[in-house]
Amino acid sequence: MQNSKFLYLALILMGFNPSFAQLGNQFVEQLLKDSIRIQQEELRGQRLQEYISNNSNDSIASIAIGSPAKGKLVHGKLIDFKGPNYQYFDSISYMSGRAFVHEKVKLLIEHSYARMAVAYPDRTFYVMECSRKHGGPMFPHKTHQNGLSVDFMTPFLKAGRPYSDLDTLGANHYWIECDDQGRLTTDTQIKIDFNSVAQHLIYLQEEALKLGMSVEKVIFKLELKDELFSCEVGQDLKTKQLYFAKKLSPTINNLHDDHYHVDFRFN
Ligand SMILES: [Zn+2]
Numbered sequence: 026m027q028n029s030k031f032l033y034l035a036l037i038l039m040g041f042n043p044s045f046a047q048l049g050n051q052f053v054e055q056l057l058k059d060s061i062r063i064q065q066e067e068l069r070g071q072r073l074q075e076y077i078s079n080n081s082n083d084s085i086a087s088i089a090i091g092s093p094a095k096g097k098l099v100h101g102k103l104i105d106f107k108g109p110n111y112q113y114f115d116s117i118s119y120m121s122g123r124a125f126v127h128e129k130v131k132l133l134i135e136h137s138y139a140r141m142a143v144a145y146p147d148r149t150f151y152v153m154e155c156s157r158k159h160g161g162p163m164f165p166h167k168t169h170q171n172g173l174s175v176d177f178m179t180p181f182l183k184a185g186r187p188y189s190d191l192d193t194l195g196a197n198h199y200w201i202e203c204d205d206q207g208r209l210t211t212d213t214q215i216k217i218d219f220n221s222v223a224q225h226l227i228y229l230q231e232e233a234l235k236l237g238m239s240v241e242k243v244i245f246k247l248e249l250k251d252e253l254f255s256c257e258v259g260q261d262l263k264t265k266q267l268y269f270a271k272k273l274s275p276t277i278n279n280l281h282d283d284h285y286h287v288d289f290r291f292n
Pocket of ligand 1: 166169174175176286287
């Protein structure tokens, strides 16, 4: 850390020397990478607690305005970075103000994971991007605007056993690619844990109903839906009759294998 910082400073100083121009693109690229890494290390190490205390949740009721695709969030609540059996997936995303939700969505997420702890003890689940504190557009998402949209990380199995190595990739988790059976393209032994996805969706819907809400829409890669509904828990999921997006652009479709996107609504 100290060494890379020193190197970074040295490179900055070299920037004032005309010979810097001859160092080539690769070097500049490395410089950029280093500065990003340093920034990330600093954010991780020193600022997470500070961010959490600067954004402590008020007790004023949240208001979701408009729709997930065009909306705002008033008195949004920051979800916990680390819950008993769940965690937010990326500290940079968290501290960039992308982990806010409507208070009732925060509650139903907590309730759903409390039930997941019973069904799947010793597992940690991950919440991915949510909304901005005051909602509104959040690139590259088309929705996530009014605190009612949440991305949940898809848990994986390797040779039938829980596999957590992919869970800590942070923002890079969004780029994981699976085939149409939900197997990792780079290692087909690693497969989506469809049962736990189905179970979580069931709990999300049941807990939403208790709070006067429901799942409005699930976005999950179209080719994986038959796998999801044909697994053991998928049979129960069918009875919930959740609405799954039926048409997705190739880009959006391909992005929704490593996570399932859920929009909630008020009943
Ligand atoms: Zn999403």
